[in-house]
Amino acid sequence: MESVLIGWILILSAYGFIMMGYDKRQAKNGGWRVPERTLWMIAILGGGPGAYAGMQTFRHKTKHTAFRVGFLVLAIADLAAIVYLAGNLQLG
Numbered sequence: 001m002e003s004v005l006i007g008w009i010l011i012l013s014a015y016g017f018i019m020m021g022y023d024k025r026q027a028k029n030g031g032w033r034v035p036e037r038t039l040w041m042i043a044i045l046g047g048g049p050g051a052y053a054g055m056q057t058f059r060h061k062t063k064h065t066a067f068r069v070g071f072l073v074l075a076i077a078d079l080a081a082i083v084y085l086a087g088n089l090q091l092g
Contacts (some may be wrong), residue, residue, distance in 0.1 A: 002085040009078050013050030016042040020054025020061070027060070040070075048074030 019042060023034040039061075043051040052075035054060065061067040 002089050006082055006085050009046040009049070009082055012042060012045055012047035013053075013078070016047030016049075016051030017054040017057070018050075020051055021058050024058040024060035039067075043071055043074045046078055048076075048078040051075070 016039070019034055019039060023039065025031075026033050039051060048071060052071040055062060055067060055071055061071075
């Protein structure tokens with residue numbers, strides 16, 4: 001079960017990173033944007049580390065205090081969960 005949860009966080013983090021990059025590109029090009037609610041849901045459901053990394057990498061939503069603080073808190077919580085779950089994995 002622990003490995004499934006770690007996988008979930010890793011997959012959603014990758015998705016969050018991609019969505020932040022996509023939304024930034026769309027913002028620059030005037031295209032269809034990803035709703036902020038969707039970005040928050042990805043981060044809340046386990047994609048915090050990727051969403052935060054994407055925010056920093058693409059310099060997207062960095063002027064929004066709620067995103068800066070909220071995504072950082074969610075990233076820390078998700079990474080703490082990975083460390084905890086990895087410690088509980090049964091080896092061999």
